[in-house]
Amino acid sequence: MNRTEETRREDTITAIATAWGEAGIAVVRLSGPEALAIADGVLALAEPLSETPPRHMRNGYLLDEKRNPIDQILAVWFAAPKSYTGENVVEIHTHGGSLVASRCLDLLVCGGARHAEPGEFTKRAFLSGRIDLPQAEAVLGIIRSRSDEALRAAARTLQGELGAFASSIYDELMTLSGHVEVALDFPEEETQDDGDTLALSLQAIVQSLEDLLDRCSTGFLLREGxxxxxxxxxxxxxxxxxxxxxxxxxxxxxxxxxxxxxxxxxxxxxxxxxxxxxxxxxxxx
Structure with missing residues (x-):
């Protein structure tokens, strides 16, 4: 990772987490080391978020540049590392008009946050070890699901099923590699790992890899059509x-x-x- 990427990872990022348009609520999300300070700078709450226990919702007001209230909101924060991104995360729930959500986003950017790049929240979750690569792809799979089957497949992957299966294959490969090295380094020693046993183990791994490929192909078909x-x-x-x-x-x-x-x-x-x-x-x- 170059220095520029490291610096950008230290930024506090923000984005509208809900779909664009009119709705009951809109959610604006912050993630990064300054998330609480930036949120407290634009909110009027009974107690600042920084003094509120994590996962406790606060009712208050969103304030514009002149400290005038422009919407009644709910705010909550999630402490690192037990958040989606593994960083401090703040969610501000505004009413669902396009203007108020955009104004909230602009105020957070003026307060020191940076506009998040597409998929950057999930990228940070991956880089912090909160999710693995298949789970990161499953997030997009859930968003783009067009059928119940695709949704269920993506949900299973998000729960870690695919990653656990791939990890088990990796463990089997490492075990087989160790047995082969022992047989090559100490040919005079009597071991239980004869050629036929190793061949059966390798055949089982090949079958597992084919099953993994089938799962991935099925998931791609359900997602992309x-x-x-x-x-x-x-x-x-x-x-x-x-x-x-x-x-x-x-x-x-x-x-x-x-x-x-x-x-x-x-x-x-x-x-x-x-x-x-x-x-x-x-x-x-």
């Missing part, structure tokens, strides 16, 4: 087929050949697998 192109001559019903499968009028259908000129892509979930249907222009147009 299958891209299916609807191809044919002009005016043979490609767009009508797309609309029928989607059960909505997504593509324009007319009796004039060549109506579809650009690719139209939509996702249909069939038996838990996302199908990325692509309506194409007629062949020859």
């Amino acid at each position: 299958v891209r299916v192109a609807i191809v044919g001559r002009p005016n043979v019903g490609k767009s009508s087929l797309l609309n029928a499968l989607l059960k909505e009028s997504r593509a324009i259908v007319t009796s004039v050949p060549g109506t579809t000129r650009d690719l139209i892509e939509e996702v249909l979930t069939y038996r838990g697998i996302p199908l990325r249907l692509v309506d194409t222009a007629g062949i020859g147009t």
Whole structure:
């Protein structure tokens, strides 16, 4: 890790954690060494967050630059290392308007925080050892799930199932490597590790690796889906087929050949697998 990356890891970062738009609440998140101080600088609470026990919610107000209240909020913090990122984390729950969430974010940035890069909270969780790489990918898998099967698969990975399986294979490889080294370094010694036993152990590891590959392939299929192109001559019903499968009028259908000129892509979930249907222009147009 270069010096620049180390310095950026020491920054306190902030971002809106909820989806953009109007809703009941919006959550703005802070993570880093100055999270509590920055939050206390823009909030009016009965007691500062820095004097509040972790995981205890406080009701108060969000203050603008002139110390005027602009929203009634709830605030809570999570102490390192028992937080999502492994750092001190603050969550400010505002009302769900786009303006108030943006103003809260701007105030935190003015207070010393830095805008988080895409995925930086999860990156920090990985770098601090809170989650492993499969679990980090599972976070995105849960967010992008389009079926119950994909959601369940991502949740199992987030619980550590895939990482534990990979770790067990690694342990088996290290054990086999040790037995092979003993056999090579001390050929005159009598051991229980003859050639046939080692071959069976290696065969078991190969089978485990194939199972791991199948799991990963299945997870990728559930997350990314299958891209299916609807191809044919002009005016043979490609767009009508797309609309029928989607059960909505997504593509324009007319009796004039060549109506579809650009690719139209939509996702249909069939038996838990996302199908990325692509309506194409007629062949020859």
